[in-house]
């Protein structure tokens with residue numbers, strides 16, 4: 001299997017580096033538009049191989065999509081990250097054009113590739129890639145829910161004093177402040193989280209999760225990359241190994257949860273064919289209302305894309 005990561009910045013280079021360490025691919029192609037960026041980070045990752053004991057070769061290229069030809073999976077991380085004071089939605093005008101042109105190039109050389117979008121605003125950039133790639137929506141989806149849920153699990157692990165490995169959780173909705181953590185579907189070693197965390201603490205953790213990206217942007221002046229890069233790599237691994245993993249993924253809905261023609265974070269089964277199933281939870285009325293509020297916001301930003309001068 002061949003995997004390409006487009007964008008060799010913080011997230012893309014991290015994703016490629018994590019894929020190299022997981023050592024289940026012979027080669028990863030890392031592409032960037034900035035001369036030398038992908039080549040330098042690929043070379044550095046190759047020089048790390050003898051130390052960290054993996055065989056994966058990361059090949060860096062500058063804007064040469066012929067080197068990405070016949071990729072089975074492509075991760076799109078190209079685009080601007082936000083700075084303090086910005087929302088992810090503020091990135092749409094610049095990043096929509098980048099994601100559109102990248103998707104055109106990717107699709108030209110790898111028409112059958114599964115596309116994982118990372119660039120922000122995530123839900124709408126995934127929609128942009130879908131419109132551009134003109135392929136089944138099961139092959140075009142976004143990474144956000146794994147990251148958001150990881151933040152939620154990490155905060156819970158701190159509060160409980162346990163390993164984050166033992167926390168299972170699902171988070172739905174858009175990748176933004178309207179995301180919908182689901183305490184009812186959160187367990188700690190099989191124990192419902194509500195038996196271990198007081199309601200006020202749980203609510204505080206949910207609120208911190210919703211702004212988890214912004215918290216790091218304010219600390220760093222740019223957005224996170226270790227967890228996002230690893231999250232995207234985890235999705236690639238599920239596809240390449242046909243693991244049938246259940247993850248929250250930004251997927252195209254055609255009636256699920258009563259929602260149509262929208263990209264939104266929902267639990268899916270992820271395997272060799274991409275999104276192999278969208279799982280419909282039995283949400284209660286409060287959860288349904290939160291999901292609908294999130295969907296409404298994503299739809300508003302999708303409309304911005306649809307009305308852009310150069311729509312995808």
Ligand SMILES: NC(=O)c1ccc[n+]([C@@H]2O[C@H](COP(=O)([O-])OP(=O)(O)OC[C@H]3O[C@@H](n4cnc5c(N)ncnc54)[C@H](O)[C@@H]3O)[C@@H](O)[C@H]2O)c1
Nearest residue numbers: 007009010011032033034078079080081118119120143228
């Ligand atoms: N979905 C998520 O949960 C999530 C998490 C983190 C970051 N992000 C988003 O991912 C994107 C990348 O973040 P980052 O921190 O890696 O930014 P970065 O600035 O470090 O890297 C972006 C890279 O994209 C490259 N690039 C720009 N236009 C390109 C093009 N046309 N073709 C190829 N490469 C191009 C740039 O040269 C740069 O190296 C941002 O939009 C950010 O908001 C999303």
Ligand SMILES: O=C(O)C[C@H](O)C(=O)O
Nearest residue numbers: 082088120213214223224
């Ligand atoms: O917050 C950002 O701008 C980047 C990303 O969406 C994140 O959640 O880390």
